[in-house]
Amino acid sequence: MELKMVIEALLFAAEKPLPAKSIQAMLKNAGGCAPTPETEPYLNLEEDDIKTAISALEADYQARNSGLMVQEIAEGYQIRTRPEAAVWVEQLFDDPKAVRLSQPAIETLAIIAYRQPISRADIEAVRGVAVDGVVATLLDRKLIRIAGRSEQPGRPLLYETTPQFLEDFGLKNLNELPNADELRSIELHRPAEPEGPKEEQPPLFNENPGPAPEDRPAGQPVAEAPQPES
Amino acid sequence: MSDTTVENSDQENQPQQPVEPAAAETETSATESASSAESAETSPDNAAPADASTPAVGEAETPAAAPIPAETPAHDAGTELPDSAEHAQAELRVKLPVFEGPLDLLLYLIKKDELDIYDIPIENIARQYLDYLQFMKLLDLEVAGEFLVVASTLLYIKSRTLLPKDLQPPEEDAEEDDPRWDLIRQLVEYKKFKDAAWQLHLKQMEQGKTYQRGTDELPPERSEERAAGEVGIFDLINAFQKVLNRVNSREDLKEIFEERFTVSDKINTIRQLMEGKERIFFVDLFVDIASRTEIIVTFLALLELIRMKFLCVLQSEPFGEIEIGHNKNSAPLFGQPITITSVAGEGDWQQHGNEFALSTPAASESASGSASETAIDAEGEAPSEETPESEDSAQTEETPDESDVASESVESIEPSDEVVETTPSESDETTDSGEVENLAQTEVEVTEPAVESVAESPVESETAPVLEIAPEPEPESESVAELAEPESQPETADEPVAEEKTEPTVEPSAQDEEAALPTPVETEPVDETVASEENVGEPILSDSEQQEPDPADGMHGGESPDSAPPEPSPEEKPQQE
Structure with missing residues (x-):
């Protein structure tokens, strides 16, 4: 059996996006016993081999105009229907519009996504509005989860996004968030806080730790603000 | 507007x-x-x-x-x-x-x-x-x-x-x-x-147009099931705490006894309880358990079985009774009863007595029977389902003796007897109570082996004693007989399997006789010691004895354990150990 066929089977049967690492492990443990001529060739593959095979699989799909595609999503790979088929496929599922998030919810989610882990107070500092209900909604939808507690006074809960968030928004990982580099390094405005150790946050993804461009308001060209609508 | x-x-x-x-x-x-x-x-x-x-x-x-x-x-x-x-x-x-x-x-x-x-x-x-x-x-x-x-x-x-x-005005930290x-x-x-x-x-809208394989609807169903039926570790701990609290109120013994419970024993016990049943209540595991240690060990055994995926715990509704069921995936493993062949030599049986008792099918039967009996009534109402098999197979003659002994001993030693043999011993007691005294040492000795054979499930025996002992107040005169019985009990507890019964009964009986012959008094002490050795369950017994019988009985009980060790101890100790 060709490697990409094996992977296709795995991706199809899996309920969640499969990371290349998982695929690698499953190839290695095939059958859980002594290798057979069938499984032998795949015992010690590199992740790159797997990724190559996945690319080949996706190319196959495209070559034959399949209604399916392999999408890299949420740190893994998943076989999904093509967006062009949405008109028909959506009838299989309950009202997809119910899944949409309200504006407050999506704003809050964005703040969490870029600044995770983050406490509710910090979210509110950015939005200027209380976000209790919104956070509860997001927790309910399993788009965010509690990441622990902050060391700040009161040890408030911290929130972070879930793999489900990446899945719903079609993101490979958090680095794929739009404008991630900039928004992740913004120094959050914390009103009530005197002089705490601010935001040593961007631990994972801060690729340009330099001061955010917004630091200098006066010097900035006005035209900056990107218009989301367009 | x-x-x-x-x-x-x-x-x-x-x-x-x-x-x-x-x-x-x-x-x-x-x-x-x-x-x-x-x-x-x-x-x-x-x-x-x-x-x-x-x-x-x-x-x-x-x-x-x-x-x-x-x-x-x-x-x-x-x-x-x-x-x-x-x-x-x-x-x-x-x-x-x-x-x-x-x-x-x-x-x-x-x-x-x-x-x-x-x-x-x-x-x-x-x-x-x-x-x-x-x-x-x-x-x-x-x-x-x-x-x-x-x-x-x-x-x-x-x-x-x-x-x-x-x-x-100058602005602060501006x-x-x-x-x-x-x-x-x-x-x-x-x-x-x-x-x-x-x-x-926008991304979400875009992504919303692609769909994964139609598993979206499955997870909710599963989660619902879990919400209804699955029990978390904290639920288990809560239930466990309840059981412990219940026992704490009755556990007032101060004596320290050798620990005889093992998780593996309890695993067998639980398996026996589960045999042929779809589910049992969590509380049923502890119905006749007297000591905190035993409860803990039983609970550990339960956790172990869950960990090994032999069992699963369910709760039909929030705050409802926690039930224990077979894990469907592993049901076959769990369901297979472990049969242990009889051991020819005394030494073997003594040494491995506990294990055998737990593992043998006969033991399981007795255990289940005893459990049910105990649940219903501590006293030996249970007919002779178990006993007949085990005892009969072992020694038909002995059964009457046993019954007598049991009746006599019931007060003092009942716990052990009841546990294993509850039904037979009690029934025998009721009928033969008069005779029991006469039987004296020799008979007692004979009974002991039988008792041993019967008492396949040490746990149950231990547990049972508590309940029964309290209710039955027997005359002090019987105390001697009782003493003899205690000896038998320990043995019974140690010796699990019916198959073993025949051999063990004979041998033990001889040994017992020897021990008993010297003097009833000695036998008594031995019994008590044995009992004490047996486990937590015994302590309760002794307590019950002491408490209920009051001064006289209590004196006997107290004396016997201290003085008794000589004869029985050698035999029993090896077994226990």
């Missing part, structure tokens, strides 16, 4: 920016009218500039809006203002954008006037902002506190800018001379996230 219009205007899903120009126009017109009204009412001073500024803006953007303020010259009275507002809405069918917060509103105002976010004309913005708040009041909207905070900030900034530079900076920074920050949110929204 106002409320409804506001609700209608809710633009939940739509980010702010896409607001239609019409909406913007109407908004401005509304603010204008409101502003005019407000100026008339509150601040005549500001009125002029405010009017001047706002109309200018409105005109610039939306010529259509101009007529409206003209229509409603609200300068007259406050009462007219609402009318004007409604009027405006009615005529224009205004769609008033609802803002998520003060920053949202500020951003909107800035964008509407195409202002430089880094160089906000604070007077203008403050005016419009306040107008909007005023308008919200007109619409009976509840103005959230956050709006007022920003309003006060705007006014503060404005008032500062009114002062000559050299008179302005990085800039510009008092607007804090607000601006916040606005910029918010705007960035707002834009990012819009991007995310």
